[in-house]
Amino acid sequence: MFSRRKYSGYSPEQCPSPEKGQDGVFESGFAALENPAFPLFSDVEDNCEAGLSSYFETSMRKKWTRRHYIDLFAGPGKCVCRKTGTVYLGSPLLALTTKYPFTDYVFVDSDPENIVALQERGEALSASARIQFIVDDANRVAEEIVQRLHRAPSLNLAFLDPDGLEELRWKTVATLAKIERLDLIIHYSQMGLTRTMPQAYESEGETIVDSFFGDREWRKIYGEYCRKEESFLHRQLMDHYKSKLKELGYKETYRDDEVGAEPLMRNEKNAPLYRLLFASKHPLGLKFWEKVISRDAHGQRRLF
Numbered sequence: 001m002f003s004r005r006k007y008s009g010y011s012p013e014q015c016p017s018p019e020k021g022q023d024g025v026f027e028s029g030f031a032a033l034e035n036p037a038f039p040l041f042s043d044v045e046d047n048c049e050a051g052l053s054s055y056f057e058t059s060m061r062k063k064w065t066r067r068h069y070i071d072l073f074a075g076p077g078k079c080v081c082r083k084t085g086t087v088y089l090g091s092p093l094l095a096l097t098t099k100y101p102f103t104d105y106v107f108v109d110s111d112p113e114n115i116v117a118l119q120e121r122g123e124a125l126s127a128s129a130r131i132q133f134i135v136d137d138a139n140r141v142a143e144e145i146v147q148r149l150h151r152a153p154s155l156n157l158a159f160l161d162p163d164g165l166e167e168l169r170w171k172t173v174a175t176l177a178k179i180e181r182l183d184l185i186i187h188y189s190q191m192g193l194t195r196t197m198p199q200a201y202e203s204e205g206e207t208i209v210d211s212f213f214g215d216r217e218w219r220k221i222y223g224e225y226c227r228k229e230e231s232f233l234h235r236q237l238m239d240h241y242k243s244k245l246k247e248l249g250y251k252e253t254y255r256d257d258e259v260g261a262e263p264l265m266r267n268e269k270n271a272p273l274y275r276l277l278f279a280s281k282h283p284l285g286l287k288f289w290e291k292v293i294s295r296d297a298h299g300q301r302r303l304f
């Protein structure tokens with residue numbers, strides 16, 4: 001579903017000229033048209049569509065005639081890799097065009113220009129789906145979405161893909177957990193945390209790291225492991241995050257020792273940017289995620 005399928009109607013020449021962004025690799029100056037994309041992200045996510053389609057090919061699709069897709073940080077619907085100029089479909093348009101689509105979509109973005117662009121693109125792509133477009137802060141609007149969906153007889157998937165660390169709060173993840181049969185894909189901002197934790201650790205007040213984790217436990221973990229390898233520290237932090245997801249009812253998260261269960265996106269300098277975490281309340285959800293993470297864009301087994 002989240003494969004960065006190349007969008008054939010838009011050539012690289014039509015892209016605005018490249019301009020260095022924060023990570024020095026991707027275009028960042030024309031959000032109303034395309035958000036930045038990460039080439040490695042495309043590799044990992046090329047399998048998501050196949051994974052999700054097969055998820056719905058099975059009895060699940062017959063069983064659940066209503067299927068909701070919730071994209072709380074939707075973007076304008078297209079992404080561009082600044083380095084190559086390649087334009088990809090973003091998560092909302094991929095979700096709309098997957099082989100076995102959802103019946104209902106909720107797209108949220110705080111930037112009105114993104115939602116205008118997405119609305120035009122989304123409505124042109126799908127005539128039959130029920131689509132709600134919301135301009136708002138995802139953290140503010142989550143409760144309203146829950147009120148509408150929490151008892152809906154539907155199968156639900158939420159994608160929480162903010163730009164970085166500060167946009168997604170734990171409170172929002174906890175709010176969404178009230179929705180029955182909700183699977184989650186969450187952007188874990190490894191680089192954002194690595195950069196922010198040293199200062200946040202010294203701070204007495206509530207920091208964005210506290211808001212992300214929803215408590216101050218991370219400080220203990222950081223205090224104990226900050227001198228170890230970065231990957232080791234993040235292993236502990238992700239395990240803490242996942243243990244909190246379990247408390248919310250997401251029984252099915254991957255075990256800590258399963259290599260590659262949280263695909264890692266890197267920037268051009270090979271520095272870790274972020275990971276995608278998956279959580280499901282149902283064992284079948286993991287089958288979808290297994291398909292997503294087990295093979296790369298060329299059908300090869302991924303090696304992490």
Ligand SMILES: C[S@@+](CC[C@H](N)C(=O)[O-])C[C@H]1O[C@@H](n2cnc3c(N)ncnc32)[C@H](O)[C@@H]1O
Pocket residue numbers: 031035072073074075076077078079089090091092108109110111114136137138139161162163167
């Ligand atoms: C990484 S992009 C999403 C990319 C999208 N998943 C895709 O595949 O194309 C993050 C988006 O979140 C939006 N955003 C940032 N802060 C937000 C907030 N507090 N609430 C909702 N949207 C927000 C940004 O405008 C941006 O479009």
